[in-house]
Amino acid sequence: MPSPAVYFDDDQGQLAPLRDLRPIFDVRTGALTTAERWNRQLHRETAAVFVPASLESLATETQAAPVNTLERSLGPVLVVNSRCPVPPPEVAKLGEGAALIEARSGDIIAAHLDAADAISLIEGSHPDMEEIGLDGH
Numbered sequence: 001m002p003s004p005a006v007y008f009d010d011d012q013g014q015l016a017p018l019r020d021l022r023p024i025f026d027v028r029t030g031a032l033t034t035a036e037r038w039n040r041q042l043h044r045e046t047a048a049v050f051v052p053a054s055l056e057s058l059a060t061e062t063q064a065a066p067v068n069t070l071e072r073s074l075g076p077v078l079v080v081n082s083r084c085p086v087p088p089p090e091v092a093k094l095g096e097g098a099a100l101i102e103a104r105s106g107d108i109i110a111a112h113l114d115a116a117d118a119i120s121l122i123e124g125s126h127p128d129m130e131e132i133g134l135d136g137h
Contacts, residue, residue, distance in 0.1 A: 003076040003096075003112065004047035007035050008122045010081060011052040012107075023051045023059050025082035034085050041087050047077055050122050074115040079122065084109050088134060095130075103133040 007025040025035040035046060046065040059067045070077070076096050080087075090100055091110050099111035099121075108121065117127035 002042060002044050003078050004074070005035070005038060005042070005044040005078045005080055006048045006050070006070060006118055006122070007038075007046065007080050007082050008050040009052060009055070010083065010107075012083065021058075022062070023049065023055050023082065025049065025080075026059075026062065029085045034082050035080075037085065038080055038087050042078070042092065044078060047074060070115050070119055072116045072119065076112060076114050077118050079108070079111045079113055079118045081108050081110065083107075090132065090134060094132075097128075098130040098132055101131050101133050103135045109134060 009023045009025060026033050032040070038044065039046060048066045048070040049059060049063050050068050051059045056068055078091070078094070088100065088109065094100060094110060094112045096112050096114070100109040101107070102109055111118070111121060111129060113121060113127065113129060117129070120127045
């Protein structure tokens with residue numbers, strides 16, 4: 001079974017007013033939300049979601065997964081930047097300890113990390129990981 005997914009809303013998207021009403025991974029783009037699309041395409045379950053403080057109360061009401069917390073002993077997880085609506089094909093081959101980086105901006109697209117490193121990444125530090133640059137995402 002693949003590692004579970006952890007979605008994070010880095011509060012940098014330009015999707016207002018939709019983004020004002022829900023976390024970015026909960027915005028529908030077509031028939032599915034970003035989280036639903038990633039989970040279906042990569043056969044994953046959601047382990048946790050991380051949102052800005054302004055959306056924490058709402059996310060707690062609408063999400064089945066834990067909000068802004070992740071069990072450190074969970075093992076490896078796929079950390080997903082919710083601004084990426086469709087998983088790039090490279091995500092399926094992402095090895096543990098590696099991250100896909102959008103080459104132009106330097107933003108994380110996804111990373112396959114143990115839970116402790118995933119928390120560090122979401123909190124703004126950069127754990128030791130192999131960075132794989134992607135153009136055009």
